[in-house]
Amino acid sequence: MIEIMSEVRIVNICTAIVKRNNGIGFGSWACFSVSLLCFFLANTSIANETPNIILLMGDDHGWDETAYNGHPHLKTPILDEMANSGLRFDRFYSAHPSCSPTRGSVLTGRHPVRYGTFAPNFSIRQEEKTIAHLLKKKGYATGHFGKWHLGPVKSTSPTSPGAMGFNQWLSHDNFFELNPTFSRNGGPPQKFTGESSEIVVAETIRFLEKTRQANQPFLAVVWFGSPHEPYSGLPEDLALYDHLPSEYSQTKVRLTSNKTGRQIKRSLREVLRERYAEITAMDRSIGQLRDWLRQNKLRDNTLLWYCGDNGTPGDGIVTSPLRGQKGNLYEGGIRVPGILEWPAKITSPRLSKMNVVTSDLLPTICSLAEVALPKRPLDGIDLSLSIKGQMLQRPQPIGFWSFDINGESKNQPYIEADLQRGTTPLVKLMGDISTRNFRNFHHPKISQQDYSGSRALIDNRYKFIIRGKRGMPSQKELFDLRADPGEKNNLMTSKPKIATTMQKQLRDWQESVLESLSGADYR
Numbered sequence: 460m461i462e463i464m465s466e467v468r469i470v471n472i473c474t475a476i477v478k479r480n481n482g483i484g485f486g487s488w489a490c491f492s493v494s495l496l497c498f499f500l501a502n503t504s505i506a507n508e509t510p511n512i513i514l515l516m517g518d519d520h521g522w523d524e525t526a527y528n529g530h531p532h533l534k535t536p537i538l539d540e541m542a543n544s545g546l547r548f549d550r551f552y553s554a555h556p557s558c559s560p561t562r563g564s565v566l567t568g569r570h571p572v573r574y575g576t577f578a579p580n581f582s583i584r585q586e587e588k589t590i591a592h593l594l595k596k597k598g599y600a601t602g603h604f605g606k607w608h609l610g611p612v613k614s615t616s617p618t619s620p621g622a623m624g625f626n627q628w629l630s631h632d633n634f635f636e637l638n639p640t641f642s643r644n645g646g647p648p649q650k651f652t653g654e655s656s657e658i659v660v661a662e663t664i665r666f667l668e669k670t671r672q673a674n675q676p677f678l679a680v681v682w683f684g685s686p687h688e689p690y691s692g693l694p695e696d697l698a699l700y701d702h703l704p705s706e707y708s709q710t711k712v713r714l715t716s717n718k719t720g721r722q723i724k725r726s727l728r729e730v731l732r733e734r735y736a737e738i739t740a741m742d743r744s745i746g747q748l749r750d751w752l753r754q755n756k757l758r759d760n761t762l763l764w765y766c767g768d769n770g771t772p773g774d775g776i777v778t779s780p781l782r783g784q785k786g787n788l789y790e791g792g793i794r795v796p797g798i799l800e801w802p803a804k805i806t807s808p809r810l811s812k813m814n815v816v817t818s819d820l821l822p823t824i825c826s827l828a829e830v831a832l833p834k835r836p837l838d839g840i841d842l843s844l845s846i847k848g849q850m851l852q853r854p855q856p857i858g859f860w861s862f863d864i865n866g867e868s869k870n871q872p873y874i875e876a877d878l879q880r881g882t883t884p885l886v887k888l889m890g891d892i893s894t895r896n897f898r899n900f901h902h903p904k905i906s907q908q909d910y911s912g913s914r915a916l917i918d919n920r921y922k923f924i925i926r927g928k929r930g931m932p933s934q935k936e937l938f939d940l941r942a943d944p945g946e947k948n949n950l951m952t953s954k955p956k957i958a959t960t961m962q963k964q965l966r967d968w969q970e971s972v973l974e975s976l977s978g979a980d981y982r
Contacts, residue, residue, distance in 0.1 A: 509597075509828065510762045510801070510803075510827055511678075511760060512599075512678045512764075513663075513677075513679045513680075513681060513748070514565065514679070514681065514820065515681050515745060515766075516606075516681070516765070517683050517686065517738070517796075518558060518634055518682070518686065518767075519558070519686060519687045519768070519770075519775075520686060520741075521767060521775075521776065521791065521794070522771075522790075522791075523771065523776075523780065523781065524771055525538050526539050527539040530778060531778055532735060534699055534742075535739065537743065537746035537749070541763070544802075545798055545799055545801065545808065546805050547808070547810050548811050549811065550794070550811075550812060550813065550814045551794070551796065551797025552795065552815065552816040552817070553767060553816070553817050555793070556769050556788060556859075556861065557768075557769050557785065557861075558608055558634075558687075558768045559576055559580065559581055559582075560572075560581070561768040561817055562607075562608055563576040564839070565680075565817045566589040566821070567588065567833075568818050568822050569836065569838050569975070570838045570860065570972055572862045572973075574586075574587050575902065576899070578862075579608065580608075581899055582609055582873075582874065582898065583609040584899060587623070589624045590825070591624030593825060593833070594678045594830060597676075598675065600626055601625045601627075601678045601679075603682070604628065604630065604659045604662050604663045604681050605659040605682040606631055606684050608633050608634075609623070610874075611878070611880060612630040613642060613645050613881075614645025615645070618897075619645055621645055627644060629643050629644075631883045632885075632897075635684040636655060636684065636717065636886055637693075638652050639651055640883050642883055648882055655685065656740050656741040656743075657740065657743070657744045657747065659684075663679050663681050667752075667757075671757065681748075683741050685741045686737040686741065688730075688772065689887060690730060690734045691733055692732075692733050692739075692740060693740060696737075697733065699735070700732040700735045701732070703728050703731055703735075704728075707726070707728035707731060708728040711724045712725060713774070715886060717886055720886050721888060734775050759803040762824075762827070763799070763801070764797075764798070764799045765797070766795055766797045767795030769785050770790075770792040770795065772784060776791060779791055780945060782945055782946040788926075790945075793859060801846070809848060811845060813850065814853045815842065815845075815853075816838075818838045822837060822839045822841045823841050825841075836980065838857075838858065840855065853918075853919055857916070858969075859916070861912050865928070865929050866929070867902075868898070868900070870901050871901045872898065872899070873901055874897075874899055876896075879898060880896050881895040881897065882894060902978075905973045905974075905976070908930070912928070913926045916964055916968070920940065920941050921938065921939055922937070922946070923958060923961035924937075924938075935962070937951050937954060937958045937961070
């Protein structure tokens, strides 16, 4: 493959041609033509060297729920193909064991406690700088499609996709099912008919077609509503899972009713059939997006990155070899699928065993797009060397923290209540309303109590966990994840020095995070 020349090199060559030929009677019109050609080549080079970015995320999609990771029932042919042709991150982590916080980490490169996105339905803060803000300044078209969950998507919200740097958006305040409702660019909610993942991808393609016609690089953030409960599926997808093991019928699980929006108990076999149908439909829609990129000759220079936002919930985690589930800091709660496909740069399949986290997306993309990082503490690192196969170990540990929100509502609201009210309805009721309202609080003073809540630190081999709530005795655990991925053997007694060192590192990291939470990064 011929290497594309840089803009500077092209301009220098063309300048030399013009100067040389002017001295031998080269006509002015010919000189102008060469100059015009050089301008075209230089700008074509810039467009070709600037990667397009698509960030895909499943909702509640845990590490084990792909065929390529050995799931005994699931059919995920597109994700399997991506894993077998691109860069597969086997140890990919969500920054938090729940959705809103992890989504904030993708956009900011920062742990969500730094800006008060402690749990689902906590908004981001309007002062945060996102990857959309940064790439927009670089000339990228920016679009968000699907689940937002970092504040209301309405146009008046200070934390809407538009306020957070996106030119266009078709988004929902939270998750959605078949025949979903979305807000387009902050307008009134509109109902769409069909399978939700396919609708989201179709809207993404509309956005990409406009950027293609404008010859503009793009950032598209596509956050699916699947496979979050309550589950549903198209008949052809449900039929794929008609023959799940009969023993699953003996177990009942609690989840939301699609009819009433309230909790009911159902057969695990029925629930899994619908959950797996949603994952397969999401997988198929990703294939539709990849097909469009290939047909329009954009696939080679488009970085396509898929991951989950947290581990599998209790109603779906029946086959995982990992301990824990959504909501806790064991591997089952934070380890998720992670695949990066970029044919122009990743020309042969690779499997990375290095620890990677959702906070790494912003610094990595900034590096690849040659965009300066925000001048504030980041928790993610630049993975561009890993993409090249030149980074095998992480240079710093990853911190995780489920902040104890008990008593947080006594603090002053960060954003007025009217601006935090959502508009897009969903099946699952919260109290008696079908929409979602958000919150965030000022936290100007830090106390010893603020260090509580479950937290963990993962280095290249070990994982140190402290579990406990505010005012309660804590429990400490140390695991060798390389030798014990199921986290069965607590090494606190046998490896006290390692535990002591990691506890100190974790505390130091918490101090930095709490300094950000106090608002220091915005001053």
